[in-house]
Amino acid sequence: MKRLFLLRYDTERSSQEQMAGFLEKAVAVHRADQIPATFFCRSAAVEAREDDFRAFDETVKDDPLFDIQDHSYSHIGLCYEAGSPVDVLKADYEKSFAIHERVFGKRPIGVSICGTSGKDGAGLKGFDETDKARAELDMMAGLGLRMINSKRVGVNGSCEFTNYAPLGHPEIMGFPSGYSDTGWMYRAEQGDPMDYILGQIKERAERDAHMPLMLHDWVAWNEAPDKELTHVRRIAEWARQLGYELVTHIACYGEKSLWAS
């Protein structure tokens, strides 16, 4: 099995003042080092920084290194114990997808689930855990969803790809998700951030496991040691040294043998 490294940015900050320069720098760095990345964009941020996002999309839209997907409109919670009613979730994602269509000229097919910090109760182990969560997945499928975090009971969502055939959606890929930089970098919960994350990548490589890396635009830009994305370059270089193939989420979707069996 080839080991895949899935680097993503949950791109969600609305503040132009805080985020000025981030998208340009990300394009420059990811191109210079040929690092594939998926940008799950929260569309309230797209709206607030529309010129930036339009310029970003213009620059990357024909470049397979960059994959633009969705992170809701208002950072709303899918697949939680409690959480908003399905019709409220639907309205949020409909609004978000419409903004993607207007600004990027393209409807997203991928969503990364938002962390809502306990506001919606605990995150469920899977969309198959409650009837409401099943209804949420059905609703998202109806909006054209084709890829989302691996969230099925019994599936290790931090390592494994899956699909949602047992829930009636064989066309939807589940992707591994984990290692949020809000934990290991922003809050430095594991000691030195770089020692920790490079160590984790090595440990995964030794287990022959896929490696997801969840970055955030505001952490990578405002909470990192510099504004050159040096940490991202080091992480990508290390992953390659350990034999990882770096990929976007949409590239994984195109490789059905990974998730559709």
Ligand SMILES: [Zn+2]
């Ligand atoms: Zn988020």
